[in-house]
Amino acid sequence: MTLKALLFDIDGTLVDSDPIHIAVFMDFLAERGVTITRSDYMERIHGRLNTETFTELLPDADPIEMDLAKEAAYRERLGDTIEPMAGARDLIARARAANMKIGAVTNGPRANLNAVLNATGLAAAFDHAGSSNDVKRGKPHPELYLAALAALNIAAHEALVFEDSPTGIQAARAAGIDVVAITSSLSADALVAHGALFAISDFNDPALARHLSSLEGAFA
The missing domain is CATH 1.10.150 (DNA polymerase; domain 1)
Known part of the structure; x- marks a missing residue:
């Protein structure tokens, strides 16, 4: 991959x-x-x-x-500022340095998406940002993820999704994309049972670094 x-x-x-x-x-x-x-x-x-x-x-x-x-x-x-999940800022910076594309895919409305990206200061890092306002069917339907693949001109096997909900995992998997789950609200076992490859507590989790380093074109 x-x-x-x-x-x-x-x-x-x-x-x-x-x-x-x-x-x-x-x-x-x-x-x-x-x-x-x-x-x-x-x-x-x-x-x-x-x-x-x-x-x-x-x-x-x-x-x-x-x-x-x-x-x-x-x-x-x-409010006007919110810190991203631990390790997210560094992960995105390293991905950009490796010429990877970055996308946001949310069931929330466009106004929320813009508010969060602006509040984190990461808006400029995203090549694509898809919301519920952009599709007819939200997650668990794969339309949001299929639209992201088309917008970024990549195949499903060339992307990796980060999700925290069963509906999000189902949507990504239905689009053919592998998912790493975040245990911000559900247990690792529950998230893996819904189709995630594995689950991490945040983006500093060593399991994520090991997985990324095993992928062609990724980074250590």
């Missing part, structure tokens, strides 16, 4: 933003009479499109309006 591109999910992968999303979801739904716990979030919301969640939990509300309002609340709480 010749590695030519790294593709990053955003929430829970490039940045540890899940605690913000959980808090916003809990507050947002509580204001509308629905109480959820962190476990509820992980089981019923994590990795899904917001419109699906709101259709299920708030059937009398407009899911699109709820989606827009919730994500606006998220961006307000996110």
Whole structure:
């Protein structure tokens, strides 16, 4: 396998933003009479499109309006700066130095994607940034990853995906791309069971360095 591109999910992968999303979801739904716990979030919301969640939990509300309002609340709480996951900044810099392409692939809206990339200061490092606004079907459908491959002009076997959710792993694998999972929210065993090659705690994990060094065209 010749590695030519790294593709990053955003929430829970490039940045540890899940605690913000959980808090916003809990507050947002509580204001509308629905109480959820962190476990509820992980089981019923994590990795899904917001419109699906709101259709299920708030059937009398407009899911699109709820989606827009919730994500606006998220961006307000996110703020102007956020540090990427440990090791991500260095990994991206080394990949760029090795002439690899870098992509972002998220089920979140374009506004969130731009906000996170700008808040990390990494926006200029990305050759492609795909959001739910760019496709008809979000993860677990592979459309977002297929679009990334087309935009970067690479084959599936030339890319490596980083994901933290079962839906994201399923989407990448359905597009034919190998996945390294991040254990920001689920156990390594659970993520591997959904199709990841292996799981790491963050981008400084020695297991990732060993894997990258074994790939043709990659770096130590």
